[in-house]
Amino acid sequence: MKVKINLFQLQSNFWLELNQLVFRASFITFTILFVLDFLLPGFVTNWFNPIWLLPIVLITALIQREK
Numbered sequence: 001m002k003v004k005i006n007l008f009q010l011q012s013n014f015w016l017e018l019n020q021l022v023f024r025a026s027f028i029t030f031t032i033l034f035v036l037d038f039l040l041p042g043f044v045t046n047w048f049n050p051i052w053l054l055p056i057v058l059i060t061a062l063i064q065r066e067k
Contacts, residue, residue, distance in 0.1 A: 016064075023060035026053050 033050035036043055044050055 019060050019063050023057065023064055026056045026060065029053060030057055 030050055030053040033044045033048070033053070037045055037050065
């Protein structure tokens with residue numbers, strides 16, 4: 001009986017799952033900060049610019065779409 005282990009497949013699944021986790025976390029954080037700043041102008045943007053999260057969301061979305 002042979003056991004087939006594809007290390008590259010396991011590694012790609014790990015990176016894909018990590019990418020999905022980063023996408024979800026950054027998208028949810030961006031959305032919450034955007035809504036908070038819309039409701040209370042200056043509440044978020046005085047301390048942090050939520051637009052900095054947008055490139056992370058876009059890059060991870062593009063990576064996720066290619067898989």
